[in-house]
Amino acid sequence: MIEVDVPSGLPARIETPAPxxxxxxxxxxxxRTTANWSLPEAVAGAVKAGLESIGVWREPxxxxxxxxxxxxxxxxxxxxxxxxxxxxxxxxxxIDAALESNRAAIDETALLGAKTLVLVAxxxxxxxxxxxxxxSRAADAIARLVPYARERGVTLGIEPMHPIFAADRGVVSTxxxxxxxxxxxxxxEVGVVVxxxxxxxxxxxxxxxxxxxxxxxxxxxxxxxxxxxxxxxLSRGMMGDGHIDFASLTAAVAAAGYTGDVEVEIxxxxxxxxxxxxxVSTFARRYVKLVQPYL
Amino acid sequence: MIEVDVPSGLPARIETPAPxxxxxxxxxxxxRTTANWSLPEAVAGAVKAGLESIGVWREPxxxxxxxxxxxxxxxxxxxxxxxxxxxxxxxxxxIDAALESNRAAIDETALLGAKTLVLVAxxxxxxxxxxxxxxSRAADAIARLVPYARERGVTLGIEPMHPIFAADRGVVSTxxxxxxxxxxxxxxEVGVVVxxxxxxxxxxxxxxxxxxxxxxxxxxxxxxxxxxxxxxxLSRGMMGDGHIDFASLTAAVAAAGYTGDVEVEIxxxxxxxxxxxxxVSTFARRYVKLVQPYL
Numbered sequence: 001m002i003e004v005d006v007p008s009g010l011p012a013r014i015e016t017p018a019p020x021x022x023x024x025x026x027x028x029x030x031x032r033t034t035a036n037w038s039l040p041e042a043v044a045g046a047v048k049a050g051l052e053s054i055g056v057w058r059e060p061x062x063x064x065x066x067x068x069x070x071x072x073x074x075x076x077x078x079x080x081x082x083x084x085x086x087x088x089x090x091x092x093x094x095i096d097a098a099l100e101s102n103r104a105a106i107d108e109t110a111l112l113g114a115k116t117l118v119l120v121a122x123x124x125x126x127x128x129x130x131x132x133x134x135x136s137r138a139a140d141a142i143a144r145l146v147p148y149a150r151e152r153g154v155t156l157g158i159e160p161m162h163p164i165f166a167a168d169r170g171v172v173s174t175x176x177x178x179x180x181x182x183x184x185x186x187x188x189e190v191g192v193v194v195x196x197x198x199x200x201x202x203x204x205x206x207x208x209x210x211x212x213x214x215x216x217x218x219x220x221x222x223x224x225x226x227x228x229x230x231x232x233x234l235s236r237g238m239m240g241d242g243h244i245d246f247a248s249l250t251a252a253v254a255a256a257g258y259t260g261d262v263e264v265e266i267x268x269x270x271x272x273x274x275x276x277x278x279x280v281s282t283f284a285r286r287y288v289k290l291v292q293p294y295l
Numbered sequence: 296m297i298e299v300d301v302p303s304g305l306p307a308r309i310e311t312p313a314p315x316x317x318x319x320x321x322x323x324x325x326x327r328t329t330a331n332w333s334l335p336e337a338v339a340g341a342v343k344a345g346l347e348s349i350g351v352w353r354e355p356x357x358x359x360x361x362x363x364x365x366x367x368x369x370x371x372x373x374x375x376x377x378x379x380x381x382x383x384x385x386x387x388x389x390i391d392a393a394l395e396s397n398r399a400a401i402d403e404t405a406l407l408g409a410k411t412l413v414l415v416a417x418x419x420x421x422x423x424x425x426x427x428x429x430x431s432r433a434a435d436a437i438a439r440l441v442p443y444a445r446e447r448g449v450t451l452g453i454e455p456m457h458p459i460f461a462a463d464r465g466v467v468s469t470x471x472x473x474x475x476x477x478x479x480x481x482x483x484e485v486g487v488v489v490x491x492x493x494x495x496x497x498x499x500x501x502x503x504x505x506x507x508x509x510x511x512x513x514x515x516x517x518x519x520x521x522x523x524x525x526x527x528x529l530s531r532g533m534m535g536d537g538h539i540d541f542a543s544l545t546a547a548v549a550a551a552g553y554t555g556d557v558e559v560e561i562x563x564x565x566x567x568x569x570x571x572x573x574x575v576s577t578f579a580r581r582y583v584k585l586v587q588p589y590l
Contacts, residue, residue, distance in 0.1 A: 129540035131496065164459045166496035167538040168521045177498050201426065201461035203472050226463045230525035243462040245424035 014285045019050025023288045026295065028081040030055035030220065030265035033283065034276040039064040041276065043076045049280045053079040053261040055220075056112060058105060070112055080114035081261035082157065082193075082218045089141035090122035090134040090171055098122075099141065103148055110152040116217040117149070118157050118193050123168040134171045139181045146189045157217040158182055159193035162201075164232055175199050175208040182215050191217035194253055195265065197224055197236050200244045209252040216258045221246065221291055222266045229268070236266045239286040250294035262291060309580045314345025318583045321590065323376040325350035325515065325560035328578065329571040334359040336571065338371045344575045348374040348556040350515075351407060353400060365407055375409035376556035377452065377488075377513045383417035384436035385429040385466060393417075394436065398443050405447040411512040412444070413452050413488050418463040429466045434476045441484045452512040453477055454488035457496075459527055470494050470503040477510050486512035489548055490560065492519055492531050495539045504547040511553045516541065516586055517561045524563070531561045534581040545589035557586060 017024050029046045031037070031054065037045060039060045046054050054073065061069045061083075073080060086105040089098040102119075109117040121138035124131060142156060149156050160178040161170030172178050175192060182190040192215050199205050201224075209216070223242030229235045239246055264283045271279055312319050324341045326332070326349065332340060334355045341349050349368065356364045356378075368375060381400040384393040397414075404412040416433035419426060437451060444451050453473040456465030467473050470487060477485040487510050494500050496519075504511070518537030524530045534541055559578045566574055 124538050129538055131538075131540070162459075163457060163496040164523070167519055173496050174498055201458040201468050203469055224462055228459070228527045232523045232527070243419050243424055243426075245426070 014289055016281045016285050017050065017288050019048075021050060021288075023292045024050045024284065025052060026261050027051050027284060027287050027292070028053035028055050028079075028261040028263040029280060030081075030084070030263040031057045031060060032084070033264050033266045033271065034279055035267075035272045037276050039069055040072060043072055043078060045276050045280055046078060047076050048277065049284055051280075051284075052077070053081045055081045055084060055263040055265065056114070057084045058108060061108065066108060066111055073112065079261065080112045081263050082116045082118050083109040083112065083114050085118040085120055085159070086156075087119035087138075087170075088122035090137050091125040092137065093125065095137075095141065099144060102141075102145055106145070106149045106152055106154045109154045115153075116155050116157045116191070116193075118159050118218060120159055120161060121170045121172040123165070123171060131166065131171055135177070138171060139184070142181060142190060143184070146185055150189050155188060155217050156190045157193045158190065159195060159218075160198055162198045164235075169233075174202050175205060175212065176202070179208060179212055179215065187214050191215040193218040193220060194249075195220040195222075196244050196246065196249055197222050200224060200249065206248065206252045209249070209256050213256045216253060216256055217260070218263060219250075219253050219258055219260065220263045220265045221250075221287070222264065231269070234267050234269045236268050238266060238268075238271065238282060239264070239290050246290045247294050250291050254295050262287070262295070309584055311576045311580050312345065312583050314343075316345060316583075318587045319345050319579065320347060321556050322346050322579060322582050322587070323348035323350050323374075323556040323558040324575060325376075325379070325558040326352045326355060327379070328559050328561045328566065329574055330562075330567045332571050334364055335367060338367055338373060340571050340575055341373060342371050343572065344579055346575075346579075347372070348376045350376045350379060350558040350560065351409070352379045353403060356403065361403060361406055368407065374556065375407045376558050377411045377413050378404040378407065378409050380413040380415055380454075381451075382414035382433075382465075385417035385432050386420040387432065388420065390432075390436065394439060397436075397440055401440070401444045401447055401449050404449045410448075411450050411452045411486070411488075413454050413513060415454055415456060416465045416467040418460070418466060426461065426466055430472070433467060434479075437476060437485060438479070441480055445484050450483055450512050451485045452488040453485065454490060454513075455493055457493045459530075469497050470500060470507065471497070474503060474507055474510065482509050486510040488513040488515065489544075490515040490517075491539050491541065491544055492517050495519060495544065501543065501547045504544070504551050508551045511548060511551055512555070513558060514545075514548050514553055514555065515558045515560045516545075516582070517559065526564070529562050529564045531563050533561060533563075533566065533577060534559070534585050541585045542589050545586050549590045557582070557590070
């Protein structure tokens, strides 16, 4: 398969890496990139493209069944690069339910043999304008989850979110802030997720990635595109279509010692409307050109 | 005039402060808030509402004429709180034209007797993914403008922009970054603009405001609203309609020693479609409840 619609700066034709290509060894399909695929479809699509790893979302996993999902993924020979996602514990009115849900997510992570549960802090509660307080509550909730996660061999991965989401999704806005929380704990207890979309603009992002070192528990890639799509939640682009320098970020993540999988996670209405196999082919091509050489 | 459509946390009825109310003494109409008003309309609207100050944009000023605009504003007895805006000097292909335009903007600032020219860095040039380089070029361009501005008694005000605009409008993303540049110069040469929309989420924003101290050359207010409007450039809200804590930010700006005007700057299609006088009345009410008490 040949890509003809390529972004600027890439050669006009890139061949899709075939299954077995060693460059694919660390590439993982985050399920949200092919959001219309069920878990079995995503597993089959990943295997067909020659991927060895998948980032699993809790909702489609629950729909299919936990034990059945585990067997499906195991039988396909895939690793689970991460479980998405826990967190959303900034609202005092719902903190007990949030902690219960997070404990269930930790159980699911352990059941699937994954090391990392991705945590998103959550936004400001309705009518609450105290972002400092919300950040503090997020850190407190993580502290309350650590013993439960540690007993089950699960590392909590704090994902800083781009400030575009500070009000309504995630009050932890920078890798620096995520590390300030994570460093209160042992690295096997709490790490950080580096997602290019969220951190590419951060003033000292390369220094923060170096600081993170062994705490990087997941590396997720997608691009920042302009003009920003109308729905900010679906504003992520395919690598190469936007403004992010994957070379420098990826090289920094590698230099920090990260040896895990690289998840492609794209929330985008156009990507979701496209054929799933074509989406996986496209991101595999982009990955081997823009990301993998710097790992 | 009584406001009935009030945001949560405000009393159901707020009286519009009348002209002469001392609480209005530092409130300034940034022209972009009433974008459909010409310069004479904006001047008349500000005077009618009892404001003493206006934030002038270069385009409507040029349309009306520089000398005529100066006379109009002087005759109305208004101060010019700032001139918006210079900058946009991250593209090497257009840097000479950008510097020439900025020198003209400095001349206009001096002509109007304003102290501050607001600078927006500019985004990434087309196809350029090196944000570190772009930030460096922005700082270099500021350095080249300083002697010209200093001779004319104009302070350059670096406005950090929310990271939502890092790719396409302004690569200086935090107050901390803006201060890192500004501190290379004398405070009369280069200061910073604190706009609540841009900095409210910044992890240590209160500490950075304190650090800024005498370098704060403009304080601009508007709110961060969700869901974010489809056009991110028009995503600003009226104070009180969103998630920003104006009390803490305003108190920090005051504690830092800022004694200048407070501009209301709202880019929003709904606000622009509304009657200009009603918009000014509304923001005056919100200002005296949410901002002015903390100055």
